[in-house]
Amino acid sequence: MTKAPDPRLPASQPAVELRGIVKTYGASQALRGADLVLHPGQIHGLVGQNGAGKSTIIRILAGIEQADPGSGLVQVFGEAVSHPSPEEMERRGIHFIHQDRLLVPTATVAEAIALGQEPKFGPFYNGRRATRQAEALIRRHFGLDIPGNRLIRDLSAAEQKIVQISRALASDARVLVLDEPTAALVRREVESLFSVLRNLRSRGLSILFISHYMDEIEEICDHVTVFHDGRHVASHPVASTSIPEIVTEMVNREVGELYPRRSHAPGAVVLKVEGLGRDGAFSDVGFELRAGEVLGISGLLGSGAKEILATLFGLAPADHGRVTLEGRPYAPGSVRAAVSRGVVLVPEDRRRQGVSVSHSIRENITLGNLGLLSRLGLVSRSSERSLAGRGIADLSIRTTGPDQKVAALSGGNQQKVVLSKWLSSGARVYLLDEPTVAVDVGAKVEIYTVLNRLASEGAAVIVLSSDLLELAGLCDRALIIHRGRIAGRFEGETLRPELMLAAASGATPHLPGPNMKGAA
Amino acid sequence: MSIALPRAGLIGERLAASALLIAFAGLFLFFALSAPAFLTAGNLKNILVNNVAILGVVAIGMTFVVKSGGIDLSTGVALDAAGFGFAFALTAAIAAPLAISLGLAAALVVGAVNVLLIARLRLNPFLATLALLFIGQSAQRLLTGGGSPIYLGNRSYADVLGAIGRSDLLGIPTPVIVLALVAALAFVILHRGRLGREISAIGAAPEAAHYSGISTTFVLARVWLIAALLSGIAGILLTATVRSYIPMSGNGYLLDAIGAAFIGTTLRRDGRPSVHGTLIGVLLLGVVRNGLLLIGWNFYWQQVGIGVLVFAVLALSYGLRREGRH
Incomplete structure (x- = not known):
């Protein structure tokens, strides 16, 4: 099902070339003249802290957002894209594996993979053939047996990711953008994913790999671009750099120890x-x-x-x-x-089990401390406010204020909300x-x-x-x-x-x- | 990414929040200008008593359910159960306070069934209450020999019925006072109380609520009992106002209550149900019903008017929201 794209493109021509991109939201500038250049047959790491502009440049590459008028250049395989849209970008062979699992929970594995290019029996969807094809595809690329008739919602996070990637492989992708692809995978699965990526690279695909895991960048990527504060601050071959160097570039300051030490004096x-x-x-x-x-x-x-x-x-x-x-x-x-x-739990499925994304930081923190904050069944608004303020200050949650919706926070800050929910609960x-x-x-x-x-x-x-x-x-x-x-x-x-x-x-x-x- | 766009959308946000109020004020003005009888004390009182008070109590119950992430199709059944219990008790010469209690108890039985099905067995609220709606309607036909009303025209009931349905306190009709009390209490519970927080969390993120140590079963149980109790209160009010129990009259409140609660969610940008939003929804429906009648619209066209109105409110709030975003 996966057709190899033509690898005989001149090596000098970039697959994707974004130059001098500026993107403004209201008063804040998410990108201030950012470059990103991907070459065919290359696995290109993109790193940066949340807020550095990674997601914005990806959204521009996906055609979901447009750069500010008059700013920068968007070229795909040497052709300028004048009116980028998600359809246009996909037509040019750019495929996305999004971080959130964008799969229909009630679809089967086969349906999810075949979506948009379903095998037909006359005018009808050929479910049996789709199932066979999906199973074969997953087995070929991942060496796994996932039944094609299982429902997406019954799959583990890792299996869902696998289905998602398989879906892009089933399409005619020339550029593959993977946003945090390994976040939900265990080591073994990461390795099989990497061997799939290497295989795709050898066929001339250009792969943009976004990850927070530095060891993965070092392991899989040929080239890495570091974003900081809406700009690329560095872009160099992985072989000529090191993890501490990349991390230093990312945070724009020296990071001594990734794992802070503490004196260990266990009690009872x-x-x-x-x-x-x-x-x-x-x-x-x-x-x-x-x-x-x-x-x-x-x-x-x-x-x-x-x-x-x-x-x-x-x-x-x-x-x-x-x-x-x-x-x-x-x-x-x-x-x-x-x-x-x-005994409290900070769950893995943060957005479903950890926080209520449609509620504010304040309301989320209160949720774990209702007993503490209530008198006669009424929630004390002043205590609630001060508890939320303390939580935000204590864990340095980056937010516009306690009434900001949790949905608007980055993953790390959402996690801090979950933690601060429990910090005062004893x-x-x-x-x-x-x-x-x-x-x-x-x-x-x-x-x-x-x-x-x-x-x-x-x-x-x-x-x-x-x-x-x-x-x-x-x-x-x-x-x-x-x-x-x-x-x-x-x-x-x-x-x-x-x-x-x-x-x-x-x-x-x-x-x-x-x-x-x-x-x- | 969390690119905050805080201030840019603020004006639109405010306007969007008031789309409902704009619509309400516009309609009010329109009817006041085009129907001379509209803006009279008598008519306004009539709107409050006949179009707003009873529906308001039911719709506030619905607001609890909607906020918890459910929907209650059995609200009319609970209303009828209370009406039947109350009327039946009165005809059996049971004292008024006890008769009221019996009526409310009958409504709570409906609520208890919902607690079992929805809070305990975790059935889908839509399906569970739909089943109850069917059963409730048949039960009423069976209990009343095919649907004949229980009339309470006898003079001996006049005192108690009058005290509930037609009396007033300082010029404010009793049903309106009941609605005000119910609304005030519901506001405190839902918007200031611990239970309100728990309900809201369960409605928005049931798993996160569960993982926060909230007993979803107990919270949902209270939600469904409150909803049934409020429907029951509405049933007593209705029975006292029309001086009879008419089988399946609760049906007439079901869609309006759902409509009012959801129209009310457009009051806030985040689309959450609220007691005040619901009340505005109820007022809106009441004013439209009454106003259309006064300007001489054919009764059959009323529902068309209400449908168009719902579209208009949604379009207005959507338009204002977009306006604020760009």
């Missing part, structure tokens, strides 16, 4: 988990967590790591084992019960599920700092992350879950990404390879 045992199990998800999980400790948990998709968090948060009761919280038995039958015992145990997914580097460091502060103030913190580098940098100890069991405990000298990765992949002689298929 807060959470004691013994032989915990839930049928079909995980079994025999045991650990102790002390006040002031940050414990990492990781595992491949479907390993059961996520389910352990869900059980501790009262979303799904355990079938076996025992949990003790501050000396008392703890078996929450509901989220409400968990929260009332001081929570004792913080469960964080992929806390830095789709969060830019600057905000990541801020989130790490908050977690460290929480720990140093005596909270017990569990961080689930598929970013093993992050776990190694942030946590005191880490548990790796493989097929529902603890496959390794890492601490001190052994707390190293490569060792944890091996355990997560089940890389012991007696175990078969990792199970890459969806959630258990």
Whole structure:
């Protein structure tokens, strides 16, 4: 289904050339003369903090937005595009994989991939053929078996991303723009995505790769352009630069340590988990967590790591084992019960489970503290206001004010809203599920700092992350879950990404390879 | 990206917010000028009592439901249940306060069924209340031998019915006072209270509300009981005003209540339901009904007028919003 575009274009001619782009929104300038030049057969990284102008230049490239009249130049394969529109850009072979999953939840995998070019049986949609084609496509590019008749909404985030990319591959793309493609993927899937991208590159495609993960930029990209404050501040071959250099360019200041250090003086045992199990998800999980400790948990998709968090948060009761919280038995039958015992979760699906995007920052922060802020069933507006003000100042949430809608905030700032929701609630145990997914580097460091502060103030913190580098940098100890069991405990000298990765992949002689298929 | 465009849209925002008020004021002026009888104390009182008070109470109940992310098609059933219970109790020579309680209890039974189906079993509110609407209509036919009204013309009921339906306090008719009290209380609960926050969160982001430790079951249970109770109050008012229980008269309030609640959401830019927005929606519908009648529009054309009006309000608020954006 994927036709290779003509790779015989002169190497000197850029696939996409944006020069001197200016874009003004109201009083603020999002872009002030930005350049972006992509060449065929190149994987081009685009990095920058949120607000640097990355999304704006992508939207201009997508034809969703137009540059200010009279400013700059938009050229695709040497031809100036005078009236850019999404249709026009797609006609010229520019395809987008958006960060948010823009798939119809109730469509099947086959329907999603075939959308717009459905195989026909006479005048009718040929569902059977679409299903076969979709399955074959996914198998060919990703080596995965995702049934073509499954509904999008039943897929994991990773599988949805795979379907989304497959859809673009099914079209005749000459330039592929991937916005945070790996945000929801685990390492293994990232690797298969990368091999797909390399394959596409060798066929002459031009790929724009936007990522917050510096190690990915280093691994996959040939060239990297750094945006800061509405401009390109650097653009050079990846081979001639380094991660610290890129990060320095991004934030325009020296970044000493990505992972802030903290003095580690654990207190009493807060959470004691013994032989915990839930049928079909995980079994025999045991650990102790002390006040002031940050414990990492990781595992491949479907390993059961996520389910352990869900059980501790009262979303799904355990079938076996025992949990003790501050000396008392703890078996929450509901989220409400968990929260009332001081166990809170910062969920991965931030926009659905973490915040209400149509509410203001103030209202979101209040949501976790209604008991604290209410007298006789009435919410005290002054206390609410001061709590929101404190939260914004405390976590340096970048906003126009407490009444700004959360939808308008960047991922990192939304995450800070979720955190500040719990900071005043007196929570004792913080469960964080992929806390830095789709969060830019600057905000990541801020989130790490908050977690460290929480720990140093005596909270017990569990961080689930598929970013093993992050776990190694942030946590005191880490548990790796493989097929529902603890496959390794890492601490001190052994707390190293490569060792944890091996355990997560089940890389012991007696175990078969990792199970890459969806959630258990 | 979060490129804030804060001030540019402010004027349009304000205007958009007032599209509903502009429409209301315009209509009011139009009818005042074109129908001499419109702007008289008697007629305005008539609008409030006959077009606004009862519908207002029902529509405020609907506002709770809509804010929680649902819709209540059984509101007329609860209204009729209360009317039937009240009328039936009076004919059985039960004392008025107890009769009122029985009527409200009957409405709460409808609410309790909704609590079970929607808050507990998590059925889709549209389907659950639609089923209840069908069942409620049949039940009324069965209970009244095919739909014959219970008349309360007997003099012995005159006192109590008059006290509810036709009395006034300092010149303000009782049903209007009831609406004012209901609206004030609902405003405090929805816009100042903890419950209001929980309802709003569940309506906008049910999962985020759940993950914040809010018991969605209990909050939704209260929403549906409040909605049923308000429909019940409206049923008592209606029965007392028309001095009879007429089966399935609640149907007449269903679409208007939904309409008023949703017209009310155009009051705010963020499109959230509100008690004050709903009240303006109710007033708008009441003024149009009454005004069209006064300027001599054929009764059959009234609904056309209301439909056009809804389009006009939406177009106006949309247009003003766009205006502010560019």
